[in-house]
Amino acid sequence: MTEFAHGLTTGAVARRLGVAPTTLRSWDRRYGIGPAAREDGRHRRWTPEDVAVLHEMCRLTSSGIPPAEAARAALAGPAPAPPTPPAPPTEGEPLPRPARRPGSGNGLPLGAVRQECRGLGRAAVRLDAWAVDDMLASVIAQYGLVTAWEEVMAPTLHAVGRKWETSGDRYVEVEHLLSWHVSSALRRAAGPPPSGSRAGVPPVLLACVPGEQHTLALEALAAGLAELGLPTLMFGPAVPPEALDQAVRRTGPAAVVLWSQARSTANPPLARHVADTVWGVRGARARPAVLPAGPGWAGQSFAPGTLRPGGLRDALALLRGLCDAVAAGQS
Missing domain, CATH: 1.10.1240.10 (Methionine synthase domain)
Incomplete structure (x- = not known):
């Protein structure tokens, strides 16, 4: 006897699809996406055909289509194959902006987004x-x-x-x-850390300032630097000042990116200290370029020449230029 012999309960279907049972009941009530049969006129029992419609509903809503429109398409069955889409934009071009649709991501304050x-x-x-x-x-x-x-x-x-x-x-x-x-x-x-593409280039050190736990923007920067073949050292959230000082002295980085998400964690004295840190033999001392990154640094004052990236694309361009300059100086 298969699991569909008497139909699946709403709870079982919800677990299969990874959605809440209340979502399934809401779709049934609002859009008519419900079980074809109900046991004793009360309990929902979902057939394989019902679950297939739900799968399509989940797929369509996850692609950004509003629930009402997705429900009509799911109930209508598979659509004919679409024409071959145009070639996707190359890196650096914006995503195509679709026609504005009402609604958002289940109540999230998304505004005018893709x-x-x-x-x-x-x-x-x-x-x-x-x-x-x-x-x-x-x-x-x-x-x-x-x-x-x-x-x-x-x-x-x-x-x-x-x-x-x-x-x-x-x-x-x-x-x-x-x-x-x-x-x-x-x-x-x-992917894995780059090994041979930029051999000899000092790493870019990525760290959150003390008290800062948000690392995702730094992880995006690390991934972008890896695509460029530039070595990185990711130290993650809330790096203590002493540990950051030791990391800079031990590795001699080409640049240090200090991430601050909130103004309460921005630490200009720490940024100045890192910028003044030197290493190397006497007569050939070096200092890192320091990039205060993130919204927490807004409104802070920095020494002339301090680089403040405006976003991921800007940060990658600045760091690639710095690493190229260091490599040229070592050749």
Whole structure:
């Protein structure tokens, strides 16, 4: 006897699809996507055909299509194969902006964003880990790491964070799930550390200032540097000043990126100390370039010539130039 012999319960279908039972009941009530048969006129029992429609509903909403439109398409059955799409834009070009659609990622404050953000937001709110992972891999492969981060991942993460801040204890699990999968996607995109492409070039040191726990923007930068073949040392969240000082002296980096997400964690004295750190033999001492990065540094005063990247694309361009200059000086 198969599991579908008497149909599946709503709870069993919800577990299969990775969605909440309340979501299935809402889709049934609002859009008519429900079980064909009900046992004793009360209990829902889902057939394989019903579950296939739900699969299609999940796929369409995860791609950013509003639920009402997705429901009509799912109930209508498979659509004919679409024409071959145009070639995707090269790295650096913006994503194509679709026509504005009403609604957002299940109540997330997304605003005027790309359709992919809405789909990613809906999948995250549903705790649909498979769909989140699949969408992240898809946007990176299609549009490149930088565009995927700046126009899909970061806006969705910000929306989830704002929703959490304004909803009490709700949505914490959504932020944690989305952050984990974004981090995993970035590390997959980075691949193994580069070894031979820029041999002899000092590394770029990436660290959060003391008290700062947000690392995803640094992980995106690490992945972008890996694509350029530039060596990096990622030290992650809340690096103590003493540990940062030792890391700089031991590795002699070409540049140090200090990330601060909030103004409460920005530490200008630490940035100045790192910029003044020297190493090497007498007569050939060197200092790192220091890049204060992140919104926490806004409004802070820095020494003339301090580089303040405006985003991931800008940071990669600055760091590539710095590493090229160091390599030229060593040749």
